[in-house]
Structure formats: structure tokens, C-alpha cells
Amino acid sequence: MKIVVVGKGGREHALLRALSESPEKPELYCFPGSSAIFQIASPVDADGLESLVAWMAANAIDLCVAGEESYLVKGEGLANLCEKAGIPCWGPHLQSAQLEASKEFAKLFLERHGIPTAKASACETLEKTVAAIGGKFPTVLKFDGLAAGKGVAVCMVEQEATDFLDEVFVQKRFGPGRVLVEDFLTGPEVSIFAAIVDDRYLIFTPARDYKRIGEGDAGANTGGMGAVASRKLIPAELLAEIEKNIVAPTVAGLRKDGLPYRGFLYFGLMLTPEGPKVIEYNCRFGDPECQAVMPLVKGDLAGFCLAGAKGELKPELVSFDEGWSVCVVLASAGYPESSHSGDRISGLDSVGDARVYHAGTLLNADGVWETNGGRVLAVVAGGENRHAAVTAAHAAADGVEFDGMQRRRDIGILNFTD
Template sequence: MRVLVIGNGGREHALVWKLAQSEKVSEIYCAPGNGGIESVARCIPLSVTDLGGLVQFAKETKIDLTVVGPEVPLLEGIVDRFEAEGLKIFGPRKHAARIEGSKRFAKELMQKYGIPTASFRSFSDAGEAKAYVREKGAPIVVKADGLAAGKGVVVARTVQEAEQAVSEAMEKLVFGAAGKEVVIEEFLSGQEISLMAFVDGPTIKPMVVAQDHKPVYDHDEGPNTGGMGTYSPVPQIPQTVVDQAVETILLPMAEAFAKEGIEYKGVLYAGLMVTDQGPKVIEFNARFGDPETQVVLPRLKTDLADILLAVVEGRLDKQPIEWKEDAAVCVVMASGGYPGTYEKGNPVFGLPQDSDEQVVFHAGTKTENGQIVTAGGRVLGVTGLGPDIAKAREKAYQLVRKISFKDAHYRTDIAAKALK
């Protein structure tokens, strides 16, 4: 079968890499792709938001399955457009993708159906938001309501910091329209985990859990990013806690969608905080996580194409899914200055051939005159695989030290929590 993957990041490289291992997949296209994806798929110069162009390409090329990576096309209704043309596409429809597109919508749905999450209030007036912050005190969390590429969340340690976050989102509009409304939440403490699941209406099949590292610097310091590294499994979180999250969060969420008349198909991503009262939802996303996908898919034993088709065709309940016991650790190599301003166009040196123990997923790269150069904030996701976290981590950092580009920055403590 012919597959089209939409997107150009590390997550999409991981999807393409995994789909290329399927005996059922004969050709893979990626729109628009990146410098690393080019080696496994045919890259098509179409933007992820060119819905008409993507539909036309899928029809002309006789694509059997389209897989949507990023959230923006989902929220613009790409799945609705493809389905209207009789094309098979993996991902939730526009109405269902709102679970990621509006923090307020997600929080109100959780509140309505008793799904554990931080207490919150939403505001469309900056003065009222700041007054609420002063009333509640710090630490407190300020979130832009809409999409902000993983950067719209501020965990404020002081009231001043929280007021500044409100001002930047709502008055200075640093996140554009996404910040016109904010959600202000109670601060939750504990360890974060990412729990993704394949969802086909009432059927939910959880993936193995991962832990992301959002802050840009070691020891979780500095501003939040799209994610500086991940690992899976998360040995310090007992399986009983993961099972509890499935029972109290994922399954009730599937029921909530059904009761609201929302047919949800695709991946549901739950970002969770494991608190003393049990797991609570920090956020929901409507697609594969990035960089979680870069450690979760290498642990998947079952043919990914089989699973995606089962979801699209409404038969996930009959599709077995198996996972490997092995561990995976992904270290993100970023451009200096990220998540702020950074240079592009710097040559990348020392890229290896992928092996059974090490694979480099390209995120912000492109090819110029035969040379891979930087083209984004997060440049590479360097993934090490091994029988346990310690070995996988060693493989990842061995490889990171061999790769270089100007002002490359990475955290040195990815997966350290798992080793304590």
C-alpha cells in the first residue's frame, strides 16, 4: 500500500521510519518532510495546511492511507476533507481535535465528567486573570487557551511571574490569537508521564508510557520547550499507576466523547502528573507526542500500518498490539537560543548510519547542496535502544557526542530520574 505522512518533524520521521518496516507498505510519501525523512520517503513540497493540495495529491497518487502528524491540520479539518473525498486518513476530525485546540474546552469536559485534573478558571479579560492570580498566590500555572507549539504554558513560581505570563499572552499576544483567552490552573507536583493510546470510538488500546523533559536546561530549569528528550519505560512509576490512569482518565474520556456525540478516532495523548492523589491530567493532545513518538514506536512489535488501518476501518477491538521489553532514550539536540531566536542553515556533521541500537530522527533539518543543515529549533532526536534505561541512555549520549553543529545545545540529564 501507498502511505502519505503529513508533517516535517522528528515525530513524522519516526512514523515514516516505523512504517517503512512494514511488509504491507510499498511506498511512503511525506509532505513536506525534512532532511532525514528524504532517505526513507519521497518528500513532497506541500505545506501541512495546504488541505486542497494534499487531498489532490492523495487522489492523484492513489494513496491508500494518510497519517497526520501535527495538530494544526487536524484543527483545520484535514480529516473531514479527506473523508469527504472517500480517502482513508488516520486522525481525529476537526470537532474531536478541539480536545487539543482549546484548553478551556478540554478542562470543561473533564470537569463535567469527573476526570481528575487540576482545579482551574478560564479568562478572556487580563485584569480579571491577574486579580485571580493575586487571590490564589503562587506557584500557579498560566496556559494560553489555543495552540502555541508547546510554548504556551508558564509554571509561575511567583505572583509577578504569573502576572507577566498573563500580560504576555493576553496583552502583548506573544502567542497570537491563541493567547486571547487563558486558563489558570492549580500547580500540581509530582512526576510527569505521557500516556498515549490508539482510539477507535469506545475502544482504547494504551501504548507504553514515556517521560518527557520540557524545560530547556538540566535539572528542569529555564523556559518550557516542545520537549528536550524522552525515555520509555518509566521504571519509577508502577504499572498500577498506569492502569489507574487508563481506568480513571482514558476510558472515561472515551465515554465522555461518546456522550457529547464526538466520534474520536486516532491517537489520544494524555500528559499526566502523578500526584499523591493519583494521576491527574495536565493536557490532552489529539495526535502522537513529539518527542515521545521517538521512544514509543521503537518499542512497538506489531506492524504500525496494521494498527493505523484498524483504527481507520473501525476494528481496533480485533487488532492485537504487542510491545518490546527493551528501553529507548531520546536526547534532543537543539539550536543555540531555542526556544527563543536561533540561527538556521548551520551544517550538521557526524551523522551515522542507523543501527539496531541507535537511530537519529531528524526534526529541524533540510538538505542544501547535498549537506544536511539546521532548519529549526529542535534539530535532531538522537535515540538509543537497549535492554534497560541505563544501556539505552549510554547509546544515545555516545551518539550525541559524535554529532555536531554550530551552537548545538542538549540536556545532559535525560532519563536521569529513571536511574535513581
């Protein structure tokens, strides 16, 4: 089996490693990839979406796995182009990927199908957005488009809203787009992942990520500073409620609206006093949740994804470890406002049984790993219980160093009481 994974970060590194552990030992390729990824997968000779699909067709690729969300909505869409070329793709079509690409599209979908979510209004100008906020804080502002996990601002005070709206409407940091003004919800968050094949689905291991740069959930919002995953993360009865009121209606809604879907769908949820509500959809695995979840997936992930891309859900091909997994992200100096490259990384050979996924690294001419991005590495370890996984992950992360390294030491600890 020949598989191409599309993306270049820590999530794709984790996906590729999980796919490599499938019984068939598939032949792996990646585009655009990275130095670390190319140690387990071969590079693809392409310079864009169209040439990528042409290369896959010419090289008899059996399966394309969409890791990075941007390719799903570029041009005609990765999955759409794969379909035209006769290549099975584990990732949704362009029209379905609007669930992530457009916050307004997703909100209308949720409301249309009666799926619990916060009330919101869409605004196209700075003045209308300020008027919609109406001086009411806290409030949630969402840029209506892809923003690499940084297009959402939870504004506790007016200044935070002012700063975010300046980024959107004045600096145009994320490009053109409207802003959703959304009611502020309270409660713990949880990430649910479903593998969807037309009208069927399988729920993977739940996870929780940590968005803020500082310990105690302080400081600026990031793409994620760590994650914890386990089948025991939330009670079984709560997961059943989420399936009944959110996952199943979403899958039914996709079918009703004529939105073809084969791939992973991420449900970002808030466990409010009134019950679970959808914060957002992502049309792929979360990052860094993927790095925490993948070590808990057992069996034949490659076969599972190939069957799903061809229209057949085969839950018997995979199983899930009942233990815990903790992911600690190591970020570069300046993150998230900026990133730093060229800082030498030491200690990667000291992590023992922990897994290290590379997100922003480069192997230099001397064969030494250097930083090459904001989120640099994810150190992941597991255990039979949460405490064991937390201890193992943080102990492994202690051995890795580079200048300016930022890390949260409360990953897997904050928001837990036991």
C-alpha cells in the same frame, strides 16, 4: 499500501520510519515534509489542506496519518476533508481535536465526565487573569489554543506570570485567545498514549519528557529536550488505575458527547499525592515522546493504523518491546527564544545503532546537513534496562556536533532513583 503522513518534524520522521518497517513495506508520502523525510518518503504536490486531500484522492492513497496537530483544526479539518473524499484518516475530526486546540474545551470535557484534573478558571483579559491569580503562587497559566507546546507557563513567582501574560495579551505571540488560570499540581509527570477507535482503545508504551532547556529542569520551557519510554516506566497497578479513572472515561466521554475519534490521543498526566490527574490532552503523538516510543513498537503499524482508520481496532497487529528507549534532543543556538539556521552538522555517521530523527535540518547544495530550526535532531537508543539505554543514547549524541548546540545530559537520569 500507499500512505501519506502529514507533518514535517522529528515526530513525523519517527512515524514514517516505523511505518516503513511494517511487513507490507508501504509506499510512503509526506506533506509538507523535510529534506530528511524525503529520503524515505516521496513529496506531495500540494500547497494547502484542500489541494493535499485532492492529491490524495487523485493518487488513490489508502491512508492518511495525521502527525502535526495544526492540520486537524485548519479549515474544515484534515480528517473531516478526508472523510468527504473517502480516504481513511488516522487522526480525529475537527470537533474532537478541540481537546487539544482549546484548553478550555478540554477542561470542561474533563469536569463534565468526572476525570481527575486541576481546578481552573478561564479569563479573556489581562486584568481578569491577574485577578484570578490573586497573588497566589505557584500557579499554572495556559493559553487557550495551539501554541506548539509553548502555551503553558508554570509560574513559581509573580514575575514569571507577568512575562507570560505579556506574551499572550500584549505581544499576542500565540494569537487571540483566553487564558486558563489553573491550580498548581505536584508530582512526577508521565505521558500515556492510546490508540482510539470509536469505543475501543489500546494503550501504547508510556513515556516521560523533559520540558525545560537546562539540566535539573532549569530555565525556559521548550517543546521538549528529550524523553524516556518503557512499559516499566510506571508500575502495572498504576497504569491500571490510569486506565480505569482516566483513559476509559475519556473514551466513553467522547462517545457520549458525539465526538468521533480514530487516532492517537496523548494524556499528559501529573502523578499527584491524590492520584493521577490530567494536565492536558494532545490529539496526536507527543514530540519528542514519539521518537522514544516508536522504536519499541513492533509488528505491523501500517496495518494497525489503516484498520483503525476504517473503524476496526486490531491490537494483534502490534506488540511492544519490554526494554527501554531514551531520546536526546539537540537544539540550535538561541532555542527556545529563537533558533539558528545554517550551522553545519557533523558526526551523523558516528551514531552506530542509534536512530537519528531530523526535526529542524536542511540538506544544502553541497550535500551537507545544516541546522534549520530550534530542535534540530533527536538521537535515540534502546537497552534492556534504563541504564543501558541512557548510556547508549548519550554516547551516540556525544558524536554529533554543530555550532551553538544545546543539549541536556540528564535525559533519562533526572527523576529516577534506581
